[in-house]
Amino acid sequence: MPELPEVETMCRGVRPIVGGWIQRVIDPKCRYRPVVCQPAMTEIQRRLRGQQITGITRIGKRVVIETEKYALVLQPKMTGLVSIDNPPDSEHVRLVLELRDCTVPRLIFWDRRGLGTIGLIARHAIASELIEGKLGPDALAISPKEFQQQLATTRRPIKVVLLDQKRIAGIGNLYASEMLHAASIDPRRAAAELDATEFRELHRHMRRILLKAIRYEGSTLSDGTYRNALNQSGNYQNEHRVYDRADQRCPRCSQANITRIVQAQRSTFFCTHCQH
DNA sequence: CATATGTCCTGAGAGC
DNA sequence: TGCTCTCAGGACATAT
Numbered sequence: 001m002p003e004l005p006e007v008e009t010m011c012r013g014v015r016p017i018v019g020g021w022i023q024r025v026i027d028p029k030c031r032y033r034p035v036v037c038q039p040a041m042t043e044i045q046r047r048l049r050g051q052q053i054t055g056i057t058r059i060g061k062r063v064v065i066e067t068e069k070y071a072l073v074l075q076p077k078m079t080g081l082v083s084i085d086n087p088p089d090s091e092h093v094r095l096v097l098e099l100r101d102c103t104v105p106r107l108i109f110w111d112r113r114g115l116g117t118i119g120l121i122a123r124h125a126i127a128s129e130l131i132e133g134k135l136g137p138d139a140l141a142i143s144p145k146e147f148q149q150q151l152a153t154t155r156r157p158i159k160v161v162l163l164d165q166k167r168i169a170g171i172g173n174l175y176a177s178e179m180l181h182a183a184s185i186d187p188r189r190a191a192a193e194l195d196a197t198e199f200r201e202l203h204r205h206m207r208r209i210l211l212k213a214i215r216y217e218g219s220t221l222s223d224g225t226y227r228n229a230l231n232q233s234g235n236y237q238n239e240h241r242v243y244d245r246a247d248q249r250c251p252r253c254s255q256a257n258i259t260r261i262v263q264a265q266r267s268t269f270f271c272t273h274c275q276h
Numbered sequence: 277c278a279t280a281t282g283t284c285c286t287g288a289g290a291g292c
Numbered sequence: 293t294g295c296t297c298t299c300a301g302g303a304c305a306t307a308t
Contacts, residue, residue: 032285033285111285165303172301203289222289223288266281
């Protein structure tokens, strides 16, 4: 499931398209239900034709492809990915940008389950449409002080609060469990109960883990869905300490097995012995 | 307002 | 072996 490190890796991988021109936008009309588009696909095709790509940015867990006039917003959600002419298969291709004057012939948005979305907005509206009132500070930009301020105002479990994109942007289910284990914090505790030292530790491990996961180009889970822009697996899955490791010995304390619980309909993995 | 629940979708894997 | 069932979770809509 693409979270901050996976989306950042996608953005870096497709950066070679910057400077290219969009010759044509193709709707591959795959056999699955059409991907959710805003506005309609035909309107996206009309507006993007002939635009030059000026930049690629990550906003939370979205890939934003900027042109002079527009921002094409690709939201991978569970199984989406952005690829340089190298999708895992052809049947789940949801959008193709044909490029010219570019070393890359095509940019592809691919999504197996089709929960992802495609949006097109005016470039000057990026902040008002995507950020303001919708997303908290990015997990890699937030200061330790701001981190505590954003999270400490609720009694909901800290694990659930870390997933709230309005409070902090970029963390998903996998990295939330990993960073809480690294910081030795019980995921069930009320966010407001953590003290300043614990928030500092959590912030430190959050940065460390997200940056390391980016270096490893993200996590490809057992279903093998996530790939980088060149259709290669990530490598961070081999570094997971708790995620999807229920009933295995805790790699830190060896005193208990990793436990799986459900919080807000999502799996959480943690060690009952060394997370307090 | 804050918080909780339901929904979208496909394919992998479990169980019989 | 082949069928049916469950589950994975990001973001948003709707309910409480």
